[in-house]
Amino acid sequence: MFALVDCNNFYASCERVFRPGLTGKPVVVLSNNDGCVIARSNEAKALGIPMGAPAFKYEKLFRKHNVHVFSANFALYGDMSSRVMSIAGEFSPEMEIYSIDEAFLKFTGFENFDLQAVGTRMHERVGKWTGIPISVGIAPTKALAKVANRIAKKFPGRTGNVYLIDSEEKRVKALRWLPVEDVWGIGRQHSARLRSMNINTAFDFTRIDDKRVRRMMSVVGLRLKHDLQGIPTLGLEEVQPRKSIATTRTFERNYTLLSELKERIATFAVSCAEKLRSQGSCCNTLIVFVYGNRHRPDLPQYGRNIVVKLPFPTNSGIELVKFANRALEKIFREGYYYKKAGVITMDFTPEDNIQLNIFANGNPRHIPLMKAVDRINGLLGQQKVKLAAQDLKRVWKMKQEKLSPRYTTNINEIITVHT
């Protein structure tokens, strides 16, 4: 059996842990630059605030209903996530952390356990120790555990936040209840197509002929169908090093100057290099892109990306900045308004396994230098040591007007209790 442990309205719940007065009140969390709604408490959902809603369009509604608005505080959410995961991980030796707020557990050899009770204990313990409410779905396959989780979340009263699919009858009942577009792995395109074929529920989907599913949705769809039928097809996945690493941002205003963009691209490249070093990879390929503001068709639009094959694999910030800025110069055009840019690195080789080249190699002195930079920045806080190509004064110009303290990761921002 598999369990899917999923935190309810995760970012909103994190904010509430430290502001218990907000329990029962509408809470939303915004994306970077305070742009879109990326998390909503149940009360906020009930007000009809959709996922991804642009914040400026909903300001009136926020005020009218006294919605509590927070800027994204990823330092807090990441730390709360690892606390939840470490508690959930105590319930089985086999766990796959699927995202910041979800994990699959596999119960091998738990035949004599009452899994409903295990789920309830998990819910209680995570709730008591972290303050984060979770839902638990348990079923013979991963896809069915996802379905069970949805039921637990939808009917917290009746299920006690834990739902078990452990019979054919419950499986069929659950799949008949679930609209096809809500199935894990069936997105917008496929669900529109399925609906047009009068396939309306998850159950209908499992009744389509294998060959047809395969033709329409490739082996991915076929695996999903089998998993939903209760035939275990998807297994627990090992954590693997990332195959691409990116740093991209939407700017708080339009940028027009090459010099401004060069500073941003340099900072993005440095950030990619840091992430590469932390997983022990070097990249062989780099993509730099710049885009205009697609929401302003009145402005002249221009956007481009450029792929750079590096002469040698590297994770040195100095090298990546050099290549990235050279690439930026090639695609930059005068006279346009730039609203978004980014650096993507890909095509990795392990840093301890680099093939040397007769003609071009990375500067070996960068290796100890980058180690030292990482160490200093780790000790003294992010970005204490920067490259001269970066803006030395700029700390973080992102718009974050409603940022909560980093209660759990910064001693200066720890919660104060008045007694």
Place this chain on the structure above:
DNA sequence: TCTGGGGTCCTAGGACCC
């Protein structure tokens, strides 16, 4: 005026090899 930021996997077709 103001609209996020990351990732993964699969397939078909072209270029190439022996």
Place this chain on the structure above:
DNA sequence: TCTGGGGTCCTAGGACCC
């Protein structure tokens, strides 16, 4: 008129996830 049989690698595009 007749024209083999296997492979691999790479890329772009499309779909999906949180």
